[in-house]
Amino acid sequence: MSTTDIAPAGAERVSRREPSAVLRMSEAEAAAIGGDPDDPGDDELVLLNMGPSHPSTHGVLRLMLELSGETVLRSKPVIGYLHTGMEKTGEQLTYLQGGTNVTRMDYASPLFNELAFSLATERLLGIEVPARATWIRMLMCELNRVSSHLLFMATNGMDLGAVSMMIYGWREREEVLRFFEKVTGLRMNHNYIRPGGVAADLPADWRADVSELIELIEPRLDEYDTLLTGQPIWRERLQGVGIISAAEAVALGATGPILRGAGMAWDLRRDEPYLFYDQVDFDVIVGTHGDCYDRYAIRLNEIRESLRIVAQIIDAVPSGDYRTQDKKVTPPPRARIDESMEALIHHFKIFTEGFKVPAGEAYAAVESPRGELGVYLVSDGTSVPYRVHVRAPSFVNLQTLPHLMQDGLIADGVAIISSVDPIMGEVDR
Amino acid sequence: MGVSDQVADLREHGLKAIQHNFMTAKLESLVNWSRARSCWPATFGLACCAIEMMATGAAHYDLARYGMEVFRASPRQADLMIVAGRVSQKMAPVLRQIYDQMMEPKWVISMGVCASSGGMFNNYAIVQGVDQVVPVDVYAPGCPPGPETLMHAIFTLHQEILSGELLARRAASESGGAGIAVQQIDGQTATATIRRGHG
């Protein structure tokens, strides 16, 4: 299948024989077909509904599948079952409060949402973040990538019937979350990375904790290799399933492990360095076949690379401020509030009114575990953004699903959905 | 000894003839006991809370200790619906349908502030409280409630089922649900990372 097949020029809406992987049919039309009495002389195509409450659709993804026997011909992801109106709510919250809103989007990697939002805000403000804060952000994000990919390992295993993997993935993830809870106070939805820096400094003994984490998780990854990577059943279920080429992935807007799995070495951390990623040493993991197995292997090895980065960060974090000392953005320290009325007023104003951000627009992108996570902000000069738009990687990546599933077995569909790793909170926002 | 001999013994000697231990109970208590001890949840994860719900079922918190590890994909086999996450306007009819498909008796836990009240998403897209759609028995607060809070909610539910209190509360409430709110009790375990040798 070449990229031109994806775009049948001037295709009429809903011809049932449209040569595309995407089933472009509305629910009403599907329901009308579903209402027809069965005709034994029919062409035996079946329209099957999968979801939105289905154990292997990762939350509330719903699929309309056109089946011939057990082969998927065309399919359509039906989304919006978790639409939260976050972009509308974002227009009512100040820049300081905005983090609480976006962090609930991709709930497997909340810190990345906060980071992208903060970077966009800082780009509008034109402020620099202290080096320590930037390193802390990197540390937390890489650990979050580890926990997010561990979550993928667990659910991917469960979807394919490797239930023990489910238990192992959660077991390791829990250790990372313990560290998060220690630093941010919460297991998830932290609102830790904020415009201007981070909410709190790292605890005194963080180096020991992080070293323990690395020592704990690294050998466990080798256990996963034993359990899954070389195992014939696992390979049989994943290899050659859900293939996509690099050209198709680019055309469909896919980023992250899907793009890298197709053989394209593209990682914003390396290709468009933000934070201090140009100062650490890591490899961009790339696949060759673009199948489910490559996407699995990429994520597994990205955990290793993230731990490698984390190990370098342990030595690199300098002392200094954990948030900018720009009085406009940062409230005065707690101790000052007790002695100075001005400090108290200033503190109060920052948390009630927020800080004003110069008018303009800015886009900031980070490499989240699922691909390019971008935040587009429009400011009208007040303390509340005029428009918050989030470029959610899962949302765009989901477009590849019909192409991955086409001409495959329906049982492979589960493996494919799992390997795309969509987080529905991010898809629907 | 055959059954007919046992019956003959019983006729002759009364209860003394029974050679095993036995207990008596009210039928209602027995029913409540069995309902509380095999409470199978339906998989109804929606958003962030679903991740914490899965964490509760996983190795660390191990919901299997309370006979609840089997999350049933089919609502017909489930007793308990844990509404884990925000319910959108588009999802609400689906939620109701799944609830209707569950067999009686059925219980509902509203997990997290989004399910309970709409949470921070007070806007056009989110149903402001799942109790508008289904009757709720226990509300678990938190955003998201950690595994400890969810387990607290589940124990509360078990206890109320066991004592029969739940059905009494239901009968007394307008919404049809027991409407018990529990406290958030997260952070009970030490936040330090587990040292090697423990885990």
Place this chain on the structure above:
Amino acid sequence: MAERYGAPVGGDRPSRGQAVIHPSPSQWLDVAAAVRADGFDQLIDFTAVDYLTYGADRSLPEGVQPERFEVVASLMSHERRERLRMRVQVPADDPTLPTLFDLWPGSESLEREVYDMFGIAFEGHPDLSRILMPEDWPGYPLRKDYDSGRIPVQFKAASNVR
């Protein structure tokens, strides 16, 4: 850099150092095709802004007539590691644009989202239908004249709270 596509180039101030061009709606498809031919192989992001109540100066380059809606497309050239943003003004009385589907098939869901949230129609789109909201939903939620739907909070059990 961006002059070569025949569309006004945005100033540096509003875009924070990022390259922005401002084609007119009639130029939209031609400029997009030129951009695509120039190596911008991926449509990264596609969204819209409703400037109905925008109070500040929008800092559009000269010759660009401000309209109520603005559609924003972010493009990526992997080869040159470059980004480009296209902003087009869409009038409120005729909110239509030609689709970018034939140039970047990945625009399909993104254009559907803009249609769903802003009511901007894309001519030639293969399946222009609501994507996030239910199919029979009235109105376009992200328009500024669409109410956020906030309802006052009732503290039901307030009398028992001590």
